[in-house]
Amino acid sequence: MEFLELLNFYIIPGLVLGSIYALGAVGITLVFAILRYAHLAHGDIATLGAFVAFAAVTLLGLPVYAALPVAMVVTAFAAVGIDKLFYDYLRERPRIVTVMASLGVALMVRSLVQVIWGVDAESYIRGIARPENWWGIRLKDREIVTILTMIGLVLALQLFLMKTKWGKAMRAMSDNPNLALLSGVDNGKVVFLTWLIVGGLCAASGFFLGLNTELKSMMGWQMLLPMFAAAILGGVGRIEGAVLGGLIVGVAEEVSVIFIPSEYKAAMAFVILLLMLLLRPTGLLRGKVL
């Protein structure tokens, strides 16, 4: 196989898919590190975000890319609401109970999407997008936007976490919750901020998946495993690890098609997940192990 062919048909789609996973995995890693449980409704909240953007496009007539910030804000507050309604009161109980609740939330969010938007595939833009040719490298506009937006959002998040007071409070809560409380950090506000960020990232992830493929009510759930694999691969609690993990999982899935039937693309994430748990549960960048 030629290098360009490998690049155009496997690596680039892999990086695009990987960017989508990365956006989700960053959220998963934040919830894992700060709230300390696996959030199983993550994928379905991404679906919700994607469909909110769809509504913004079809009902409000917004341009596609303008729908992204709308979806992010709406989904961010939806995530905060979900936490207040369904997770908050379980805080004193064993964390695994919240994992269970999140499984229920996953089902509820998805059926809500199915009730409102139905189960048929939808898309933001009709027609086929033609890739542009850059010295033999074929890239669609939307692919460039996906990757760049992912990088932009992650950089903004890193900046927030490293430079601002409340970003630092979130890191402190992830690092040493007891000491953070002793320092006077308001746990409720950290939780609120976490969900706000996580919800926004979820929406972005769902939006770009919908943009690059199509919108389906099951799309988020099917992303859940690769997103978790990415978070664990990168090391739980490591933002840059989640991005790296997302890109690796995305590329691995696309490249795997060369060797195994394409139906089993999704199995790659699972294999990576098990291998990491077996060989290096702290992930590539030495994260936490709960």
Add this chain to the structure above:
Amino acid sequence: MLEVENLVMEYGGFRAVDRCTLTAEEGHITGLIGPNGAGKTTLFNLIAGAIEPTSGRIRYMGEDITHLSADKRFHKGLVRTFQIPHEFHRLTVLENLMMVPGHQAGESLFANWFAWGKVAGDERETERRAWETLEFLELTHVADERAGNLSGGQKKLLELGRTMMTDARLVLLDEPAAGVNRTLLRKLEEKIAILNKERGYTFILIEHDMEMIEKLCHPVICMAEGTVLIEGDFQTVRSDPRVLEAYLGETVGDAA
């Protein structure tokens, strides 16, 4: 019976146990004293297999057990208790004892289904033994109480009782007297002495109650900063200036 050789346990740069070497003779009650942070409980965790050492070796009855899992050590007769009682709080006191014996027929799923007779027979024997232990500890009146509801002292007795439910050979007792009132304490001492004499248990005893150490232990080992400072009979150890220093701290400058 137990030989610890150059054992090191490091946590993130801090050596809780630092090249510690000691032995415990069969049939003796070896006392282990030393100030807080001397590494006594960490040493117990290492001997019992709750954690793995950074380096060094542990030999038990001639066998290297440094990397053996905790449950396997238990089945070789190496049993420990905890400083803070680790009772099974939702199990009854009787059940706390009955769960102890290893290799019970009823712990196998298949035996439960296809060899109920054997399981039931086994269970009767275990229960008899548990009642015996309760009588020995004078705890029969709380047999059906949830263990979580016991007083601190009773929990300590229960900890000791668990070691009696197996064919223990070497028992590690971590501060059996802490939080126990005087009357119960004397009882505890008496029970430990009986177990040592009549059942031939070898004990290693971490304790801060010097009266108890004096009554029961020979030899006494004093640890400080992760390693053995001095070993000998109680009076020798007690009157050694290094021991006092370890407890009270060295003199800094000439302020004292």
Add this chain to the structure above:
Amino acid sequence: MEWIGLLNYAVFMAIFICIYGLLALGLNIQWGFTGLFNAGIAGFFAVGAYASAILTTPEAAGRIGGFDLPVPVGWAGAMVLAAAIAWPIGKICLRFRSDYLAIATIGVAEIIRLVVKSEDWLTNSARGVTNIPRPFGDLPYVQSQLAYLALVGGILLVVYLLVERQIAAPWGRMMRAIRDNELAARAMGKDVPFRRLEAFIFGAALMGLGGALFAHLNRAITPEAIDPMVATFLVWIMLILGGSGNNRGAILGVAVVWVIWSFSEILTDQFPPEIAIKAKYIRIFLIGLMLQLVLRFRPEGILPEPQRGVSGKKDL
């Protein structure tokens, strides 16, 4: 509806309750007694269904088979295969907190779904496996249903008794001890990882058996027959509502949830078609909401876990 129709419906529901009862007992062993979070129940269910189907069906073109083995062999095979899949997953994930097991079991279920959907030679993909022999299948419909109910009811009863015995026995005491204080249980010589694995595998085998009973009831199994999320989730809500840690509660939870689930279907079927299509999703939404309400207001379920092990008052 005339009474014979009602009776038929009741029998049909009772059979399903028995099958789901097996799943709930399996989950109770994993979650209720051991604290293992299995989010891939549907996967083990599907493995059991297909394993038994392949083992017991006559030869069919285009896929492996023709073993034509007796039904009990198929059922045993279903349990063994489900257990065999649980083993490596448990081996890898049980070292960690249960969150990781939850994710991994979601993955297993997903991969099993992929295999079932795409491997023609094995499962005949979308067309599914047909001609599965059904015990008492030659009898007239009503008798046949009743006989099958008696059979699955009997199996459920046997399994219930076995599980109860296992819980009342030293095995159950040991598991409760591990749940109470893992460190102390290890210090008392219990091989905790092995015991967890044992519980996980045993639970998975029961789920496999449930799948097999389902396949033989329908005489056919297709990928559509198992909606992974809904099946898994229904079992969870059944157990949590009924009372995890209590086997009678588990079965009661199955009955309650299944009755609600089925009747809500009858109800929504009366709606005009454009709403009826959506109603399915509203039902799923409500089931999800039900879990949240139970978790919030009655986390111990209808029948809470009993205090076991009081001397002279043994369960068996």
Add this chain to the structure above:
Amino acid sequence: MSPLLDMREVRGGYGDADILQGVSLNVAPGEIVAIVGPNGAGKSTAMKAIFGLLHVRGGKITIDGKDITGLKPNLIVQAGVCYVPQVDNIFREMTVHENLEMGAFLRSGDQTRAYDRVYGLFPDLKERRKTLAGNLSGGQRQMVAMGRALMLDPKVLLLDEPTAGLSPRYMEQIFQICRDVRDDGVALLLVEQHAKQALAFSDRGYVLASGANRHEGTGAELLADREVAEMFLGG
């Protein structure tokens, strides 16, 4: 001098059992007070009781005459008491400077003076302000922990075994820093295992045993008391 921190006849514990069976102690402004005693005497527990990390069932704790018994830790911080736990007392994955920032979390406005003060007390930290706290040595970590607590400009600083696991060289350094902190106008209450050194450098000391007061006096008095020395080695 009227006491700054006053603890009277406090009883309490974690579960149902009372670990503290009536402990009384006080700290005056500009004092270093040490709590010593054999293992299991309830020293750390007494300190946690002051900081509201314990169920207090009896007695009264005041700071500057204000009752803080049973208040939540964040309110106690605002009342002017800061606490440095024995373990897990730093944010390992944050830099030294960020650790100090977290210390000042509740304060608004310009903190330059607070930073200058802490870096003045701990010149070692100033050099390493961009280093991750988890990569520091044990003694430096203790300095980070103390620095974090001092950022709030407390009236009283509570230190739980600040020298545990430290080499003698570092121990002396920490004690020196404690004196500097005191000279800077902060009263200190510390629990110490190294009783002799602690009493030698403290203004006053309390000896606890079995959850109750046993002896009290100036450091020198207690050091000279034969009975106190005996206590550590025998019941």
